[in-house]
Amino acid sequence: DIQMTQSPSSLSASVGDRVTVTCRASQSISSYLNWYQQKPGKAPALLIYAASSLQSGVPPRFSGSGSGTDFTLTISSLQPEDSATYYCQQSYNTPLTFGGGTKVEIK
């Protein structure tokens, strides 16, 4: 199984800050990497697919990059509504696996 490791597990940043979350796969997964946002009490929502493609309706302050084993989710200017937990997920093969999540809080 492919293990997905996210860092940090949590962070606190101010409105307007640039925020970066990293995700590392235990083996190369090419660009088969997706990012999700989950707010408390809600289902997750797809933000980024295929490592760098923005899902329809997602604000352009969100971006993704990387390939192989190392990936990054960036929020260019953190907004209050971005307070959430973010998960990466590999879609290279089954079993599909998620990272442990990164909780982003607003200072």
Next chain:
Amino acid sequence: QVLLVESGGGVVQPGRSLRLSCAASGFTFSSHAMHWVRQAPGKGLEWVALISSDGSNNYYADSVKGQFTISRDNSKNTLYLQMSSLRAEDTAIYYCARDPRAVAAKAFDYWGPGTLVTVSS
């Protein structure tokens, strides 16, 4: 708009069975693979199962293989998860999620609100 609504959750005793349903609307159900994903209380996300658009191919997490069965009825626009021999560690919110493609892209572009399954005596 795309709508997925799970049902069938509740409190069940260890060793018993439960069947979850997911009613889909707002899109051509038979053109998309579908998934179940679960989340234990306060924990992260765990993929459970995938079924192809025509129901001919299924894939499972090792943790549920032989215990859970995913199926679908394209005439009813409904996805199912039959869960048997339930254990305390199966306690979770179960989400139904749509795959963007018929031949699974193995991503989840729409999610239902989830249904809570609690396994407890």
